[in-house]
Amino acid sequence: MKIQLKHPRRWLIGGALLLLTATPSFALFGIGDIVFDPTSYASLVSQLTTIESQYKMLQNNIEHFSLKQQWQTTLTAxxxxxxxxxxxxxxxxxxxxNTNSSSASTTAWKTATTPVSSNVxxxxxxxxxxxxxxxxLAMVEMSDSISPDCITAVGAYRAARTQNTTANSSLMANQLDGTSTTNSEVQQLNLLNAAEAQKMSEMQxxxxxxxxxxxxxxxxNMERRNAAATDLNTAAFVQQQRSTNDVSASNESNTWQTYLP
Known part of the structure; x- marks a missing residue:
């Protein structure tokens, strides 16, 4: 027996309307345990889109910079x-x-300066x-203490710059590396930490x-202050002596041994 369907277009339209009016969750092919949920499907698509975006962001973070040399600076030698x-x-x-030697600084300073005589x-x-x-005397003693230490500090700084040249150059090379060898996020953070450590050493x-x-x-300042104080004391002493001792021509027979002009 042959079944002939009349008006097939009506059947298609009716089926479409049934799908449109269906609940968000319905069984497929009459099997109850296989369910299609359009809402969950849309949520899954949104999550996959988000994951793909995050993946691309992480991929961009891992990829190396190809023009790092634009940040390059020169270490002053x-x-x-x-x-x-x-x-x-x-x-x-x-x-x-040129070296970190306090004994060399003290010896060199004593050789290059005028010693205070034992007769003092x-x-x-x-x-x-x-x-x-x-x-x-106090100014000389302070200078004899401070100056060798300053010479030692200068020598230590020069010696440290020489010793740190290799480390600084290595760090700079890794920071400016244009390949993927040192451009992961963790590696870049380690390079930043190393740079901060070098900066702290330089600041110290x-x-x-x-x-x-x-x-x-x-x-x-002590030297200039003592000179100014000596000038003031001399001026005050001269004024006091002139007010006490007559320096007029009528007293020329008397010799003033302590007179200061």
Whole structure:
């Protein structure tokens, strides 16, 4: 027996309407345990799209930069100091300025400066603390303590720059590497940490240099301050002497031994 369907278009339209009016979850092919949920399908597509976007972002983070050389800077090199030494007056100074040696700095400083004579012991026995002579002695003693330390700091800084050249160059090469060898996110973070460690070391060395500069400025200010104080004291003494002693022509028979012009 042959079944002939009339109006097939109506059947198709009716089936489409049935699908459109179906609930979000319905069985396929009459089997109850196989369910198609359009809402879950749309959510899954959205999640897959998000995962794909995150994957592309991670992939871009891992990929290397090809134009890193645009960030490249040059490490300033410090040449070794070569102090002239015609007659032995600066023996050891070249070594002191280029190495981290406190003994070399102290020896070189003593050689290059005028020593305080042992005869000053008798001379200063009659001086009081605060006198111009005592102040000058204090300035010399401060300078003798500070200056060798500053020379050592300079030598240590130069020596450290030389020793750190390889490490700095290696870090710079890795940071500017254009391949995928050192361009993963973890590797780049490690390079940043290494750069911060080098920066901290440089700042500490710079701090030692700045401390020396401040110390030297203190000694220089002391010299200028003592000179100004001596001038003021001299002016006050002259005024006091002139008001006490008559310097007119009528008293020429008397010799004034302590007069200051």
């Amino acid at each position: 410090l040449k070794n100091v070569n102090v002239a030494n015609m007659f032995g007056e600066t023996n050891g100074m070249t070594v002191a300025f 012991t008798t001379y200063f026995s009659g001086q009081t603390v605060g006198s111009p002579q005592m102040s000058q 060395n710079q701090g030692a240099m700045q401390a020396c500069l401040a110390s030297q400025m203190a000694v220089q």
